[in-house]
Amino acid sequence: MAAEKPYTAAIVGLGRIGYSLGLDKKREQPASHTSALNDNPRIKIIAGCDTDECALKAWHEANRKAAVYTDSANLYARHRPDIIVIAVNENAHQKEAVEAIKSKPKLVILEKPVALNMDEAKYIQAVAESFGVPVLVNHERRFAEDFKTAKKYLSSIGPVQSINACLCSSLCVYNPAEENSGAYSLLHDGTHLVDAVLYFLEKDSQISGTIQKAYHEEKKGGLLSMAKSITEQKPSFTLSQLLNEPVLTGIFRDEKQNIRQFSAHYSNGLCPDITISMSGRSRFFSFEVTITGTQGRICIGNGYLKLYRRENSTLYSGFYSLAADKSVKLPKKTLFFANMIKNAVDFLDNRAPLLSTIQSGINALAVLEEIKRLFQKQQ
Secondary structure: OOOOOOOEEEEEEOOOOOOOOHHHOOOOOOOHHHHHHOOOEEEEEEEEOOOOOHHHHHHHHHHOOEEEOOHHHHHHHHHHOOOOEOOOOHHHHHHHHHHHOOOOEEEEEEEOOOOEEEEEEEHHHHHHHOOOOOEEOOOOOHHHHHHHHHHHHHOOOEEEEEEEEEEEEOOOEOOOOOOOOOOOOHHHHHHHHHHHHHHHHHOOOOHHHHHHHHHHHHHHHHHHHHHHHOOOOOOOOOOHOOOOOEEEEEEEEOOOEEEEEEEEOOOOOOOOOOEEEOOOOOOEEEEEEEEEEOOOOOOOOOOOOEEEEEEEOOOOOOOEEEEEOOOOOOOOOHHHHHHHHHHHHHHOOOOOOOOEEHHHHHHHHHHHHHHHHHHHHOO
């Protein structure tokens, strides 16, 4: 049996998600791009890049065999990695993603959100399509074992009645003064929350699972024509029908008129009652999604997954209640980062489509942009 082909990788951005979260002993590991790439036996990191020389030095001490650069252009002039990871701050996504794409790797892994706004995101997408370079966006919950288990369980709870997604933190939800930096929770954390809701609403063949399949056909010729033919296959529900025209309630502004809390309400043909809520007033962090069907319920958040099904009530005769479904084996680990890198390798091996694409990332960003426009309209 022939040995499996190795792949080389370079990382641009060696901060928290690029490197240091992989050192957090409380987090499930791997929790950074560096640790996840190093843990995969098929991948060799050949270079790292960061404008912060202290961060670069710390990373290099742990990755001695890799070359280091303070300018990504110099990296691309000297190396041709198969995979380029872009893990810089949001305000540098467009510049670094475009430069990476133009160096023509086999795959770009782009941290969420895709960009600061839709114009930048669509430009990155256009460049990627022009150069024929696939882009995987790290909306990590799409790769997590607990979220995959929850999605499979959807078929057990009957027609979905409601979806409630809530994120609580102390970070300001929306601050117009940070428009050019992206340092507000609506963009930084909200992209995960919205993408999780879209993930549960989408069918496997829908939106996130169509466009990236086309990239596999590039080796056989006809990338752009194949992409066009696949994306023209209309899903039963488009993005605009999934999360569109929200009604905002519970808007709370602080003394500086920055948004600290809100709820966005949606209704569509798949679920009549969808609520996405965020608070930047909390002295704790939580991320949770609750999906209630006619015969069961799914509760999932950071560190837990609870599945409930309808059973004869132990409290009332002639009634049914919800009870924990112990028949489903719950995953011991989420493997979110490890699975993301495995998906990248499987894609390059032509074994699987990407599970999170630039289009799915743009879909989440479009929802956030609409919420932001409503904030601005109500000022």
